[in-house]
Amino acid sequence: MSDRTERLLHIFIESFMPLLKAGLLFTVPLTLISFALGLALAIATALVRLSDFRALAELARFYVWIIRGTPLLVQLFIIFYGLPSIGITIDAFPAAVIGFTLSVGAYGSEIIRAAIISIPRGQWEAAYSLGQTRLTTLRRIILPQAARVSVPPLSNSFISLVKDTSLAATVTLTEMFRKGQEITATVYEPLLIYCEVALIYLMLCTVLSALQHRLERYYERYHAK
Amino acid sequence: MMLEVQNLTKSFGDASVLNGIDLQLEQGHVLVIIGPSGSGKSTLLRCLNVLETPTSGTIAIGAQRIRFEPGSKPKHAEVLLLRRQTGMVFQAYHLFPHMTALQNVMEGQITALRRTKTEAETRALSLLEKVGLTDKADAYPHQLSGGQQQRVGIARAMSIDPKLLLFDEPTSALDPELVREVLKVIRQLAAEGRTMIIVTHEMRFARDVADRIMLIDDGVIVEEGPPEQLFGSPRHERTRQFLSKLSENYN
Ligand SMILES: Nc1ncnc2c1ncn2[C@@H]1O[C@H](COP(=O)(O)OP(=O)(O)OP(=O)(O)O)[C@@H](O)[C@H]1O
Numbered sequence: 214m215s216d217r218t219e220r221l222l223h224i225f226i227e228s229f230m231p232l233l234k235a236g237l238l239f240t241v242p243l244t245l246i247s248f249a250l251g252l253a254l255a256i257a258t259a260l261v262r263l264s265d266f267r268a269l270a271e272l273a274r275f276y277v278w279i280i281r282g283t284p285l286l287v288q289l290f291i292i293f294y295g296l297p298s299i300g301i302t303i304d305a306f307p308a309a310v311i312g313f314t315l316s317v318g319a320y321g322s323e324i325i326r327a328a329i330i331s332i333p334r335g336q337w338e339a340a341y342s343l344g345q346t347r348l349t350t351l352r353r354i355i356l357p358q359a360a361r362v363s364v365p366p367l368s369n370s371f372i373s374l375v376k377d378t379s380l381a382a383t384v385t386l387t388e389m390f391r392k393g394q395e396i397t398a399t400v401y402e403p404l405l406i407y408c409e410v411a412l413i414y415l416m417l418c419t420v421l422s423a424l425q426h427r428l429e430r431y432y433e434r435y436h437a438k
Numbered sequence: 439m440m441l442e443v444q445n446l447t448k449s450f451g452d453a454s455v456l457n458g459i460d461l462q463l464e465q466g467h468v469l470v471i472i473g474p475s476g477s478g479k480s481t482l483l484r485c486l487n488v489l490e491t492p493t494s495g496t497i498a499i500g501a502q503r504i505r506f507e508p509g510s511k512p513k514h515a516e517v518l519l520l521r522r523q524t525g526m527v528f529q530a531y532h533l534f535p536h537m538t539a540l541q542n543v544m545e546g547q548i549t550a551l552r553r554t555k556t557e558a559e560t561r562a563l564s565l566l567e568k569v570g571l572t573d574k575a576d577a578y579p580h581q582l583s584g585g586q587q588q589r590v591g592i593a594r595a596m597s598i599d600p601k602l603l604l605f606d607e608p609t610s611a612l613d614p615e616l617v618r619e620v621l622k623v624i625r626q627l628a629a630e631g632r633t634m635i636i637v638t639h640e641m642r643f644a645r646d647v648a649d650r651i652m653l654i655d656d657g658v659i660v661e662e663g664p665p666e667q668l669f670g671s672p673r674h675e676r677t678r679q680f681l682s683k684l685s686e687n688y689n
């Protein structure tokens with residue numbers, strides 16, 4: 214083995230644990246927390262937009278419009294670097310959580326809204342004919358079916374989010390990508406380190422895709438093939 | 439009277455679909471509604487179940503009565519109470535696909551009637567037995583034939599112990615060989631003295647099962663009477679035309 218290869222291998226092994234640690238400590242929690250909160254926000258936004266409360270529905274539409282029409286990176290900068298100038302200072306991690314949650318909430322609400330609309334009217338009517346209220350029908354009849362329809366597109370959002378969290382590096386959060394930058398700055402092997410970072414993202418996303426597959430299979434139990 | 443409908447009208451925008459329907463049904467009687475396509479049969483059933491809000495008129499089922507007036511919305515609580523007096527069987531079944539047959543028949547009992555799971559399950563099993571599907575209790579709708587799905591639909595409609603059962607062309611979506619098993623169940627319910635309103639194009643079945651037949655056209659009741667009279671010696675020209683058209687289609 215040449216000295217060069219040996220050195221690269223050494224750096225690769227030495228940096229693997231710190232990178233993985235940054236991933237498990239920041240990237241993964243940031244993803245999970247933002248997605249969970251974002252999903253709740255998405256469901257609420259979708260329901261509000263489908264409700265009879267005109268003013269609230271308009272507000273929800275406005276929110277989705279803003280978030281979808283502006284870059285996530287710019288949103289993160291506004292939250293982290295912009296808000297302090299009006300006296301609102303938020304730490305890097307919560308700032309990132311807010312940014313990603315708002316993003317998942319906006320895109321997710323469109324997915325969920327479409328899924329709810331796609332459930333045939335007959336399902337509502339069958340539930341109403343049993344004397345169920347609108348809310349009960351939503352909760353027990355419509356949302357479970359909408360969930361099945363939403364799994365593939367929401368999984369997409371989830372996997373995108375894993376990768377998007379690398380943007381948090383720009384607001385000083387030492388998640389996996391920023392850790393990679395830091396390591397690169399000391400060892401001067403950008404190709405190696407960034408490929409290693411990419412590899413760990415790939416591992417995370419592969420695991421998640423497998424989980425998505427199982428979730429889809431679970432929902433198929435009541436669906437004709 | 440189990441059911442009393444007075445001067446019921448329904449318009450969709452400018453199009454008036456029901457034009458002053460008066461209707462009475464005694465406990466234990468079976469009313470069959472026939473009429474050309476687009477005459478308002480489904481709309482009438484859907485109004486009785488308040489899936490459509492009538493434009494005006496009164497509907498009374500058992501002790502529950504709602505008066506509808508143009509431009510004013512009925513109270514939601516009253517609508518719920520009225521709905522619980524009726525069970526609806528849909529042409530396209532509309533079973534809940536994410537629930538087993540048993541869960542479909544338990545659902546309304548648990549949510550609308552607030553029965554315990556055990557109570558609901560006992561009742562659901564006895565209803566599934568009545569429609570001959572005990573062995574399919576744990577099957578999901580997509581695993582059942584059309585006829586079996588519709589029988590689950592009937593069990594589900596009965597699960598909230600309605601005073602009145604409504605059937606909107608319950609066999610129209612079925613292959614001919616599956617129609618019989620569903621009609622058999624409905625006949626059996628008639629024999630038990632259930633109060634029912636059935637919209638159907640199955641004339642032999644209608645003649646057998648009905649206490650009264652009603653012909654609707656253009657949102658008005660053209661003629662109404664016992665089956666022998668309506669089929670044997672219809673009084674109105676429009677009834678004669680409708681019946682002869684039907685028999686042409688069959689031959
Ligand atoms: N939601 C609606 N909006 C507008 N028009 C409607 C609506 N529902 C029904 N109609 C109209 O009302 C009329 C009666 O429809 P309905 O479904 O009650 O007829 P039907 O007698 O059940 O016919 P079929 O035998 O074909 O089932 C039709 O002209 C139909 O187009």
Ligand SMILES: [Mg+2]
Nearest residue numbers: 479480481606
């Ligand atoms: Mg119809």
